[in-house]
Amino acid sequence: MPVTVRTTKSFVPTSYRYKTRRQEEDEGTYHKFSQYVPSRLLIKLGKVVVIVVMLCVAVLIGHAGSSVLKGFAKISLDTETSSNSNQVERPLRYAIKRRDQKVERLNSDRISKIRKECTGSEKSEPKVLTSYQKKNLYSRIFVDHKHKFAYCSVPKAACTKWKQILLKSSEVPLYEDEDIEKIFPHWDHQFKRLSDLDTIKALRVLDQYYTFTFVRDPLVRLVSAWRDKFQHHSKENRSDYVNFHQQYGRKIMKKFRKSFTKEELDRGFPITFTEYIDYITSFSNVEDMNEHWIPATTICRPCHVTYNFVGKFENQKEESEYLINKLHLHNYVPDNFFKEVGNSSREEAKVLLRGISEEKKRILVKFYRDDAAVFGYDLNEFLGL
Numbered sequence: 001m002p003v004t005v006r007t008t009k010s011f012v013p014t015s016y017r018y019k020t021r022r023q024e025e026d027e028g029t030y031h032k033f034s035q036y037v038p039s040r041l042l043i044k045l046g047k048v049v050v051i052v053v054m055l056c057v058a059v060l061i062g063h064a065g066s067s068v069l070k071g072f073a074k075i076s077l078d079t080e081t082s083s084n085s086n087q088v089e090r091p092l093r094y095a096i097k098r099r100d101q102k103v104e105r106l107n108s109d110r111i112s113k114i115r116k117e118c119t120g121s122e123k124s125e126p127k128v129l130t131s132y133q134k135k136n137l138y139s140r141i142f143v144d145h146k147h148k149f150a151y152c153s154v155p156k157a158a159c160t161k162w163k164q165i166l167l168k169s170s171e172v173p174l175y176e177d178e179d180i181e182k183i184f185p186h187w188d189h190q191f192k193r194l195s196d197l198d199t200i201k202a203l204r205v206l207d208q209y210y211t212f213t214f215v216r217d218p219l220v221r222l223v224s225a226w227r228d229k230f231q232h233h234s235k236e237n238r239s240d241y242v243n244f245h246q247q248y249g250r251k252i253m254k255k256f257r258k259s260f261t262k263e264e265l266d267r268g269f270p271i272t273f274t275e276y277i278d279y280i281t282s283f284s285n286v287e288d289m290n291e292h293w294i295p296a297t298t299i300c301r302p303c304h305v306t307y308n309f310v311g312k313f314e315n316q317k318e319e320s321e322y323l324i325n326k327l328h329l330h331n332y333v334p335d336n337f338f339k340e341v342g343n344s345s346r347e348e349a350k351v352l353l354r355g356i357s358e359e360k361k362r363i364l365v366k367f368y369r370d371d372a373a374v375f376g377y378d379l380n381e382f383l384g385l
Contacts, residue, residue, distance in 0.1 A: 071128065096325070103322040108312045112374065117374045118303035120218045124370055133287075137301050138195035140291075143205060144170050149327050150194060150205055152213035152300035155292045156221045156228070158315045158320065160185060161338060165324075167191070168332040186240060194283045207303060212323065215375045216313035218368035219382045222280070223273075223290040223349040230271035245269040250291065252279045277356050283362040297370045309374070314341050334341065353382045361385055 078105055100357040117123060129137065141152045147169055153159040163185035167175045172190055175183050194202050216224075229244055249268025253260050256278040286298055297303070302310065311319040317338040324333050353361070372379045379385075 059296045101268050107309050114302050114374050140299050142166050142191045146258050149210040154296045154299055156224045157214045157216040158316045163232055169329055211307045212309035213300045214311040217377045218371040220349045222293050243352040275353050277360055281360050286367050295368055295371045297374055350382050354384050
């Protein structure tokens with residue numbers, strides 16, 4: 001009897017001749033995938049699809065890689081640019097920080113000295129200001145409500161520069177488009193003053209706004225006022241100087257010059273330094289003096305107003321630039337607006353003041369000793385007493 005061997009095939013070769021499902025089931029050779037065995041054409045088509053997919057993937061990867069590379073290049077360039085910029089800005093920021101720290105330290109020392117001197121017994125400053133004294137003080141304090149600061153102006157102590165800044169920062173329409181250095185700031189009616197406010201509002205400004213002033217060695221300032229008002233021929237015909245000569249020059253000539261011509265008296269100019277000192281020392285009360293030579297303590301009353309900052313004319317560039325930065329006034333002030341102060345005025349003052357009499361020197365000491373004590377100046381450097 002013949003032996004029948006059944007074979008179950010795990011796969012069907014491509015050359016296999018298709019049978020019906022029932023035939024395969026009868027023979028035991030049916031496989032569920034047998035109807036889907038791919039032909040050679042399908043294999044080739046599959047290969048093509050695979051290749052196309054791989055190419056697409058490659059293109060996408062290449063584009064992404066290019067973008068990544070470009071991104072890295074941009075980051076690298078930006079980093080390099082930023083690095084170069086930081087190499088310039090970092091020393092500048094450091095220098096500004098060092099300057100600010102220095103100025104703040106100096107100002108702190110000055111404020112402490114002012115408080116100490118104002119509580120002393122030797123000062124001539126009154127304990128309580130009269131209404132007249134307070135009115136004069138408030139008329140000398142100029143206010144910028146937009147930037148919230150108040151400045152007490154001391155003539156011959158960088159006041160022209162700071163009044164020019166005030167007219168720009170306060171956005172006075174007349175000067176909105178004018179070059180700051182061409183502004184003539186001495187028509188005082190253009191400013192907002194503390195005296196324009198009622199008492200409550202004025203006190204609120206002094207309490208809430210940033211208050212500051214600039215002072216100068218009192219004797220150098222005294223000599224500077226003489227040079228400016230009675231010696232500069234280039235300003236002789238300017239209207240404000242003509243008025244000054246008429247008001248003060250003629251008075252000085254009549255009282256202290258032995259002889260003069262009608263032409264000299266009409267001009268009221270020039271006035272010698274000896275005549276000028278004779279006139280200054282003739283006052284019995286400093287409050288009767290003109291603002292250009294009245295003591296700064298009498299103008300700004302630092303024993304009655306607590307200033308946030310007291311700058312010095314001798315260091316005006318560094319300290320003014322510190323304030324410009326602090327008060328956010330960069331948009332109004334060009335670079336190098338303030339200049340370094342040399343020693344020529346100081347040396348000239350020494351020569352002129354040491355030539356006056358001992359009596360006149362003692363009177364000057366009496367007039368300006370509060371300025372020297374409160375602001376830290378040495379009168380003997382000029383008077384040799």
